[in-house]
Amino acid sequence: MSAVFDILASAGLWAAVFRIATPLILGTLGALLCERAGVLNLGIEGIMTFGAMIGWLTVYNGADLWTGFLVAALAGGLFGLLHAGLTVTLGLSQHVAGLGVTLFAASFSYYVFRLAVPVAGTPPTITPFQPIAIPGLSDLPFVGPAFFVQTPPTYVAILLALVLAYLIFRTPLGLAIRMTGENPHAAEAQGINPMAVRYGAVIAGSALMGMAGAFLTLSAFNSFFPTMVQGRGWICIALVVFSSWRPERALLGALLFAFFDGFQLRLQTVLGGAVPYQLFLMIPYVLSIAALALMARRARVPQALMQPYRRGER
Amino acid sequence: MNKPVLDIIRVSKRFGSTLANDDISLSLGKGEIVALLGENGAGKTTLMSILFGHYVPDTGRVLIDGQQLPPGKPRAAIRAGIGMVHQHFALAPNLTVLDNVTTGTESLWSPRSRRLEARTKLMAISQRFGLKVDPDARLGDLSVGEQQRVEILKALYNEARILVLDEPTAVLTQIESERLFTTLKDMAAQGLSLIFISHKLDEVMSAADRVVVLRGGRHVAERRTTETTKAELAELMVGRTVTRPVRAPSTPGERVLEAVGVSVRAGGVDRLKSVDFHLCAGEVLGIIGVSGNGQATLAQLLSGTLAKSGGDIRLFGKEVNRLSVEDAVAAGIGRIPEDRNREGAIGEMTIWENAILERLGSFASRGLVDRKAAIAFAQTIIDQFDVRGGTPTSRTRLLSGGNMQKLILGRNLINRPRILLAAQPARGLDEGAVAAVHERILDARRQGAAVLLISEDLDEVMALADRIQAIVGGRLSPPIGSEEASARRLGLMMAGEWMQEAAHAV
């Protein structure tokens, strides 16, 4: 028990929680934005992979870190355009199209990466984002090092969650997005073009997914390797349900998951080899599944989620 | 007539091989109420969709106050003062009333929703026209009548001067309809111009100043309501005199089905509350009511897709606890579902597959489907029931609504069912098809089937039923004989009048 307490009391844990949470926050926000407009984006896993790769590659080729981040977002947006083309214009099954985008984006990332970086014994690295201490706040005992010494993208992610919450619930555009996800015919009847809204939401959401991936290679780690996204995208999809499609809850949900993840990492080192490490690694996936079971019935799903919209066709 | 606020000039629109609108012109004056009368498929909805910018016309134009409206732009139509009240409400149940009303009313790039101003404005409009709503209520929690109010408020909030209502009374009770038309007349008196789409002659005659009749996509006539009659309009609408079959008198046979105190609870809601009814061989029992009052549950219960939670059902004298679809079909219950496309047939499957799906047992041995027999069965239905537009192996989706209904009727009637359950059997069909469907139902009655007819169409029920019960809020009224039935009496029953009587009696 005291081991558990020691872990909880270490500022390192809480700092790690924010680091682990950042890609989840960004990815969940991205998926949430798409779904609010009525489009399930299962391309997320592949888009995160591509974002991780292209962000890293950009920086590896001499650009600065923020440029890498931006390139990842743009690339994500392009895949979003692809997904929107398939699901919005053609109205294809969002499940299958999303999986197709994931398979394509992931394999394309590996291809580009191998092409750009020849096989080497140790993977090449870049200098990632360094933590920045917020003046004043970071000097507070315990709380300071725990919460206010993070890399810049983490601050960006938290800020984005709040911005998105405001956008969705407090602006006319947000209302248009919500209406499109609930009833695109109603949106159209009010002079909103649901196709355009969906395109915009999917592209913007996918850009966020690209950023989520880039965080992995530009901040959490310093190199790219295949399969590094490790199902984080799918966890984000589960988190969207868990958060009832609300950005502020997505932020809390991601932090909660990250807490369990960070906690298990530390518990692993404390317990050593007594318990197989794989059991710990399973925790996030199992938690996601549990969260889905818990929330699926309660959550108010956007009514038009996964329903293609065709003008004049009801 | 004063200067028209709206002019639709020679509009044509073609979908594939069908000409939905053929050179239609129409004008509307300030403060005027015009009814657009026509059968399903006459082109009413297409014309209004063109007006509202959902569709671009192939030829022709729309003028508002003499200014041409750019085609295919709903936003421009809204800005020009056109408001549309859709038959299937264009509303989002998960959002609040205020959200539903204000969507799209502000610039999308504005950094903040002006909710306070919006609320004030909404309340003012609601006061002015006597349309009471709670702006913060979740829309899905409102009754159908209230939702329609929101739909109208939405148009008024957009400063509509021309209001188009698509079949506004389709989902309303008699009382609600009367109230609606009072409101509409009040709006016209306050200077709004209204078009309402309808195929109900009564309401057209009582509410409209002028009637424009469409048939087969063409403008066939225009009359002032003061200068025409229901009979003339009916003939103009249908284009020929269609005689619906007449019910011959009969003596009911044995009781084949009896329900006493039956309740159904599904999804945490009491859908049917202790209902009593019985069916006799050779007799039609009509259940009249506005949809959404438990009809669907009643139909599901007897078609074997839903279990009762209380009460007794006796089928051919035997107590039945849980009726499965298989049992129902095997017992000789023919079933005509309310929603042809969703329940009655699987569009992507072939006609023969749809013909046998609910009686697979008779067309299979050891788990294998007997295709030959099934195709022959489908062919028999096609021949005997005059199903046009398909062969046994063509996809069912290709059939028109009327022909799909004939297929469904055929597969149920061909084996002479002892009970026929017909839920809204003529909904959405044109006059000719309605007559054919009614003929088949009366045929079944003549041959001794007990028919349960669930309908929201007063004329249909009065024409076909021997006895009539009304369904309101999951309760059934006591039955009345068809000779006692009148539109007024049934209207009162549908409003739940008998419940108050019962309450007084206690």
Place this chain on the structure above:
Amino acid sequence: MRFERREHRSVALVIATPLIAIASALAIAGVLIVIAGAPVLEAYWRILQGAFGSRLAATETLTRATPLILTGLAAAVAFRARLWNIGAEGQLYFGAITVAWASSRFLGDMPSILQIPLLLMLGALAGMALLLVPLWMRLRFSVDEVVTTLLLNFVAVLIVSMLIDTVLKDPMAFGWPQSQPVADAAMLPKILARSRLHIGLLIAVVLALVLAFVEARTVFGLQSRAAGLNPQGAAYAGVPLKRTLVIVACISGGLAGLAGAVEVMGVQGYVTTELSRGYGYSGIVVAMLANLNPFGVVLAGLFTATMFVGADGMSRSLGIPSYIADVIVALSLLTMLIAVFFTQYRIRR
């Protein structure tokens, strides 16, 4: 621009669709090959050479096609009933580890004629079991099975990884995490001597034929199709939706589990976490390329295996990353989706 449903689909168009899709995917991937600085046609020629240029290559391609056909069937059966089983990868691993466990612990001494069928059944059962969890969650809590089956893939691989690291670890493997091998008697007979090609391929093809028959001719086939196309209509017609879904899940999960069992018993003899090269995910592509038709699955499985095996050889000689095969396969899923769309709709104006 608008789309209009086509009222009639010609048979020729339906058959041509996957070919058009594959051709488009190859064309797009060709651009990537050009970017990599290699001649496109030669690259594709070498893929073909690498896959069929020698006896060894051809048998290798057929060997690789075997699990792809099985996972492809798993996906096709499920998708037809609108059960989105994306968990074939995990189910494959469950089948594989079960076989390794049963053969190395209990059944090793049993003669082949008994042991092999028994093991194949156990493998299939393990796959079923893993799919029944998300199906239960869908029926009980209305949880979308796409996400749960995807997440369970990771859980399944971690469980396998844990087992081959601990209780099922092969002590003779110099510390590498791999399972104890199945008994020699459990290895599937070869179709051709001096090759890796084993009777798993025949099993897969026969199962495809059986499934095609079941879908076309049986009551269950008709009911599961109805349930997939229109659940409400199917329920109205008396199709037992839950039971149908459970049976479909058993077939789908069973086929994926079988893929794992066959891979262990036919090729490798033991389980590692590299046993599957994404067969579970590629199976989705195979199924879609086949338009969910079991015969088509055999051909699509062959195509996919050709890409994977051929790209290895091509990659070595032309210096193009062998990931090009994954790109081609993924692209052909996307182009197939689009191609199928245009067999159902036409563009108006």
